[in-house]
Amino acid sequence: MEQSSRIKPPMGPDNGWWWQEVANDVLPIQRCKNCQVLRHPPRPMCDQCRSMEWDFVRAGGGGAVFSYTVLEHPQFPGYSYPIIIVLVDLEEGTRITAELVDCDPGEVEFGMAVTVRIQEDSDGFKLPVFYPVIAQEGE
Amino acid sequence: MPISMKNEAAIAGIGQTTYSKNSGVSELALACEAVSRCIDDAGISPSEVDGLVSYTLESSDEIEVAQNVGLGDLTMYSQVNYGGGAAVGLIQQAVMAVATGAANNVVVWRAMNGRSGRRMGQGASGVMMSSDLIHWSWYQVYGMLTPVSWVTLIANKYMHHYGVTAEHLAEVAIAQREYALNNPAAFGYGKPLSLDEYMNARMVSAPLRLYDCCQETDGGCALLITSTERARDMRQSPAVIRAVSQASTRGQEQMTSFYRDDMLSLPEMELAARRVYDMSGLGPDDIDAACLYDAFTTEVVMQLESFGFCQPGEAKDFVADGNLRLDGRLPNNTHGGLLSEAYIHGINNIAEGVRLVRGQSFNQPAKAEHVLVSSGVGVPTGALILGRD
Numbered sequence: 001m002e003q004s005s006r007i008k009p010p011m012g013p014d015n016g017w018w019w020q021e022v023a024n025d026v027l028p029i030q031r032c033k034n035c036q037v038l039r040h041p042p043r044p045m046c047d048q049c050r051s052m053e054w055d056f057v058r059a060g061g062g063g064a065v066f067s068y069t070v071l072e073h074p075q076f077p078g079y080s081y082p083i084i085i086v087l088v089d090l091e092e093g094t095r096i097t098a099e100l101v102d103c104d105p106g107e108v109e110f111g112m113a114v115t116v117r118i119q120e121d122s123d124g125f126k127l128p129v130f131y132p133v134i135a136q137e138g139e
Numbered sequence: 140m141p142i143s144m145k146n147e148a149a150i151a152g153i154g155q156t157t158y159s160k161n162s163g164v165s166e167l168a169l170a171c172e173a174v175s176r177c178i179d180d181a182g183i184s185p186s187e188v189d190g191l192v193s194y195t196l197e198s199s200d201e202i203e204v205a206q207n208v209g210l211g212d213l214t215m216y217s218q219v220n221y222g223g224g225a226a227v228g229l230i231q232q233a234v235m236a237v238a239t240g241a242a243n244n245v246v247v248w249r250a251m252n253g254r255s256g257r258r259m260g261q262g263a264s265g266v267m268m269s270s271d272l273i274h275w276s277w278y279q280v281y282g283m284l285t286p287v288s289w290v291t292l293i294a295n296k297y298m299h300h301y302g303v304t305a306e307h308l309a310e311v312a313i314a315q316r317e318y319a320l321n322n323p324a325a326f327g328y329g330k331p332l333s334l335d336e337y338m339n340a341r342m343v344s345a346p347l348r349l350y351d352c353c354q355e356t357d358g359g360c361a362l363l364i365t366s367t368e369r370a371r372d373m374r375q376s377p378a379v380i381r382a383v384s385q386a387s388t389r390g391q392e393q394m395t396s397f398y399r400d401d402m403l404s405l406p407e408m409e410l411a412a413r414r415v416y417d418m419s420g421l422g423p424d425d426i427d428a429a430c431l432y433d434a435f436t437t438e439v440v441m442q443l444e445s446f447g448f449c450q451p452g453e454a455k456d457f458v459a460d461g462n463l464r465l466d467g468r469l470p471n472n473t474h475g476g477l478l479s480e481a482y483i484h485g486i487n488n489i490a491e492g493v494r495l496v497r498g499q500s501f502n503q504p505a506k507a508e509h510v511l512v513s514s515g516v517g518v519p520t521g522a523l524i525l526g527r528d
Binding site for chain 2: 006007009010012014015040067072073074076078079081083085087095097105110127
């Protein structure tokens, strides 16, 4: 029962491609081929024009913290606590949910500039995490 | 002409089991006990029940409950999705059935071993495939496995923008705990909660602390919905359903509606508010008491704005001024709520709404002509207005 690594996403046609790009060290943002609108999380249909044709752009990785929380309890196997969870507004548009690393939980702030890094777990699984652009001095 | 749901039906029976942390019995046993007590409360025979509605999360099938309780012929049964977001949706299903004649006497219920059995937010791993599992996977992969981990991203944004502090949230938790002190069925019965205890409790998902979070409970609760006319001949005075609606809106996700332009309000709850005020012809000034869904303290604060009791950003002051107390503007969750009575996915909040309208609450306000009840927050939801006949 004990699980020593994070819960992996099921890889379906609507999301597996995204994780495959991440495994190639890319942060992808899905783009409607018809109207060019970006969307995240990935979905099969564009809610603006109902096109099911899409490709993706490579995010530059920069963004700003829109909201955050620090997970302390309960603690599940496979994760290291505390975990800072951030919603990041990406520079290209769209918002993504991810972990903030290299930051003291007391120093995360709304609007903080962050950038992405593709992190590799010990079991080889890769996922995007963000870190502060400038090391925050304690106030 | 569409069939009206206004005033057509009433809640005529409520039944509940003991609420505990370890029931020692099956969820089916809890369901049967709650349903049976509900039928007795209404004073009808089990054979008169011909409709059943529960939650998609329910583990007991309608026909199992029917066999055990000795129900008669069933002509309508359904389940509603989205956890606590289903709550008043069950009532809507029942009212539609009664108004159309699909069924005459509908029992709705939720029964769960929510503490000793499967607890909410334990994650699901990856062999099966569905849009729902893919949805959760975006969050589980980062360790967001619990409802509080999802809710707090919205709560923290709202708190930061409007200057909501831990003291404001503490007032929600403590006001409801003080109600629970008078409710023998409540977890919080005989267990006062001080501001110091609230503040010193462990941080769960910052900035939300332990007492910002609801209970985990083993228990069941059931309600009987029938026509207002039939309800008048039953044992209890009817809690007339003035209005009820489910509500889901653009950008809606289950707990993770993080991708809307701003996260300072609850658009689905605003839709629910418009729907029930329009249907009932009532407005916020007509609502005497409420059972606003309270899985987390911040949800109560935000809903005060959704339902028009305060302007955006002013709910914190409304709370701080004691308005959720018995002598305040809007006594809220007078049984203790999900925070301090029990977490039965909100159906126990509807039961308290019924008690308030009947005048049977353990904390009965001076006036409870109209009571507002809401479903789960941050999920497809709904609202219900109950009125005295």
